[in-house]
Amino acid sequence: MALADWSIPVQPHDHRARARWWFAVLTAFFTLALISWGGFVTTIDAGMAVPDWPSSFGSYDPFKTGFHDPTDPSAQWWDRTPILAEHGHRLLGALVGLLTIGLALWIWRSDPRRWMRRLGFAALGLVIFQGILGGLRVTENSLALAAVHGATAQLFFSLIVAIALFTSPAWLEARAVPADGPPLDRLRRLSLWTIAALYGQIILGVLLRHPGQGIAIHFAVVHIAGAFVVTGLVLAVFIHVQKHFEANRLLNRAAWAMLWIVALQFALGLSAYLVLLYETPAALRSTLQVVLRTAHVATGALLMGSTVVLTLLALRRRAEAPAAAVAPELAAFSQTNR
Structure with missing residues (x-):
């Protein structure tokens, strides 16, 4: 595709x-x-x-x-x-x-x-x-x-x-714009799988945060396992980009962004979970727990955004003359909006 x-x-x-x-x-x-x-x-x-x-x-x-x-x-x-x-x-x-x-x-x-x-x-x-x-x-x-x-x-x-x-x-x-070929096809598949796994992980995180009665253990276990899956997919995307598209500045930047953000996200998630376990008997949440869990949500959104950017860049198809391809539509639009 x-x-x-x-x-x-x-x-x-x-x-x-x-x-x-x-x-x-x-x-x-x-x-x-x-x-x-x-x-x-x-x-x-x-x-x-x-x-x-x-x-x-x-x-x-x-x-x-x-x-x-x-x-x-x-x-x-x-x-x-x-x-x-x-x-x-x-x-x-x-x-x-x-x-x-x-x-x-x-x-x-x-x-x-x-x-x-x-x-x-x-x-x-x-x-x-x-x-x-x-x-x-x-x-x-x-x-x-x-x-x-x-x-x-x-x-x-x-x-x-x-x-x-x-x-x-x-x-x-x-x-x-990346050149077509088997490496790009593999990158497209990898990035699409990463988006799917990441959004599934986000849904698990949402369910973990909205149980109504404390932490749902089964969601926590699956969510932790999902973190390893997402991290592995991000690493696979990063390695593939470095191997085949290192000269493509946009893809390279997006891959590096994904790598750094997923590392931060993994650390935040682990820290939030450990702090939560330690403070479970407490009646009130500490400031540290609130900051870590909120930062985990925000960083998840950043990871999703960077993955979307890389995927769209990978899915973009090279064209011989992109300007000519849209020239009729541009002319019609200019006439309509005079």
Whole structure:
């Protein structure tokens, strides 16, 4: 399986295209922050700290007496950590939603690739769905929906990372497209298997963090075993890239990123598990446990993002003249948006 070249003719110093890419990167950054904050909410069991939705204790509800801005300092909602965690997560989610709206509209107005415009609106649809999931998790007080919400967040982050890659100057200018051949075919298979194993590992982690009654031992055992599988696959991808594609700067950077992130992730996961076992009899979680478990969630998202980047780079198909291939579509788009 291979994907089309998908590059478009751009000028080397096209500031509008570069600005759109930076906006996509900014959206990805805040999405990662949102996932990290969500991990913090789950770690301290603050998912139901604010029991009403879409308002938070009546804030930003124009139909209620005493309407006030949710960022109003007089409310002092940040004085209580669980409320700070849950309400802050909602505010950050609203920001990511607004950024996604802006990104989808920007792509629709400025990108000549029809599939890319559809991808932007797919991201918009997914972030709306994710927001509704988060709301239903509260109104239904459902741990099952909380788990689905956590797993879907990783899919949304992967989609935003893909959009950032597709809008990057390196992609648009068709830099370092790998040459077809058996080594590339093997890399494609390896990277796809790595994504599948990694997302399975993420789902196991979500189930491990949302059992409702302490740690589910069977999920913990499978999750630990899965860590070795994912690490092995990342190592296989890295070695294959170094052996056959060391001169390809983009693939090489993505492979190194995967290697360093999976090493950090393995260390964080092991540390979090050991600390959790040591502190299980304690009534309250320590700051160290909260930091380690939250960092583990954030690093998992980074590993997923770097793996998505490498996989898309590997799946990209070399084209003789990528600019000519999209010239008719670009001309039609220019005529429509004059």
